[in-house]
Amino acid sequence: QVELVESGGALVQAGGSLRLSCAASGRIISAWSMGWLRHVPGKDREFVAAVSRSGGYTTYADSVKGRFTISRDHAKNMVYLQMNSLKPEDTAVYYCAADSRHPVVPATTPGQYDFWGQGTQVTVSS
Numbered sequence: 001q002v003e004l005v006e007s008g009g010a011l012v013q014a015g016g017s018l019r020l021s022c023a024a025s026g027r028i029i030s031a032w033s034m035g036w037l038r039h040v041p042g043k044d045r046e047f048v049a050a051v052s053r054s055g056g057y058t059t060y061a062d063s064v065k066g067r068f069t070i071s072r073d074h075a076k077n078m079v080y081l082q083m084n085s086l087k088p089e090d091t092a093v094y095y096c097a098a099d100s101r102h103p104v105v106p107a108t109t110p111g112q113y114d115f116w117g118q119g120t121q122v123t124v125s126s
Contacts, residue, residue: 002027002115004096009120016086020120022079022096033099033106034072034079035113038092038122046092049081050099050106059108064090086124093119 008020020036035050049060049070058070069082079096097113099106107113 002029002098004098004115004117006094006096006117006120009094009122011123011125012086014086014088014124014126016124017082017084018086018122020081020083020094020096020122022081022117024077024079024098029077029079029098030074031100031103033102033104034070035097035099035106036070036079036081036094037097037110037113038090038094039119040092045095045110047108047110048094050108051079052106053103057105059106061108083122086122088124088126091122091124093121095119 003026005023033052036048037045038048039045051058051070051072055072067085072079096117098115100114
């Protein structure tokens with residue numbers, strides 16, 4: 001069993017930046033791909049970004065490509081999402097999630113993630 005705890009969500013103006021953090025406990029997550037996904041009430045959960053087990057492969061949703069950067073620190077058992085040039089449409093609850101089945105090329109659909117955190121709210125004002 002693994003526990004994932006997100007932090008760093010906040011209210012920010014459009015054009016601003018935030019860095020989300022995900023701390024894992026209960027299990028070392030270095031063997032898994034990790035991802036960030038987001039949810040807006042009334043809509044389906046949406047893939048945002050993912051990083052492979054090694055950290056050498058990353059993938060992003062088109063809507064965030066060039067603005068967001070995912071990274072991981074194996075020594076600290078942490079995953080991060082650096083978000084720049086934020087837009088009002090980035091407003092959502094952001095979740096950290098673990099993909100235990102695709103260590104080399106991470107999944108890009110929410111249903112393929114096995115373990116989820118509780119989420120952190122990001123609100124971008126116009």
